[in-house]
Amino acid sequence: MTPAPAPLVVFDLDGTLLDTHADLVESLNHTIAALGLEPVSYDDLTHLVGQGARVMIERACRLRGHPLEAEALPALVERFVAHYSAGMPGHTQPYPGLVAAMDRLKSAGYRLAVCTNKMESLALGLLDKLDLVNYFDAITGGDTFPVRKPDPRHLTGTVERAGGDIARTVMIGDSINDIAVARNAGVPSIAVPFGYSDVPVSSLDPDITITHFDELTSELVEGLLKGSAAKVAV
């Protein structure tokens, strides 16, 4: 009998792997200051983040009562990317227990990947600056494919690039896009409550929620994979 392929754990980035909020808010406020707009706060960020820099800037301008003309956006996105890139890694840090959890999963033979709506170049640059890039078999961003989360093809494309098997994949994230992309791709989901969701993560109906990465073990992932195989078999 051929052994089952190695499980793959796919992580969201902002608010799941990394606490990026201070740098996102800083670069966003630098960007909208060019329009003379008042800064946004961390609480605002939970409503703004999730669909990449472009949408975040659009939403921030709308929040400040300044809807943008489409032609104004590219220069603002450029301003954001320049500021954010120059400051990396800034205040950004992995969440507590993440590195130990990834070491545990790697020692158990797991593959790891990142599926983020952040631009691929920013995700790669940030993970590189934090010395985390080599943990991952694939890192895909909101601009890697013609579609992005919650479209299931963002997740299935990531699994393919990571050399994984969709039937042996689990997705972990902090917001609606992550739980929805998992559901749309037929993959079990793990939610974390410490990120940027504007609603309680339990209301997103993940398969399970963990409150600390110490809970992310190979036993937990295998249990989820068995559970989803059982669901398929029913």
Ligand SMILES: O=C(O)COP(=O)(O)O
């Ligand atoms: O940068 C964003 O808007 C979202 O990024 P995420 O998919 O890693 O949460």
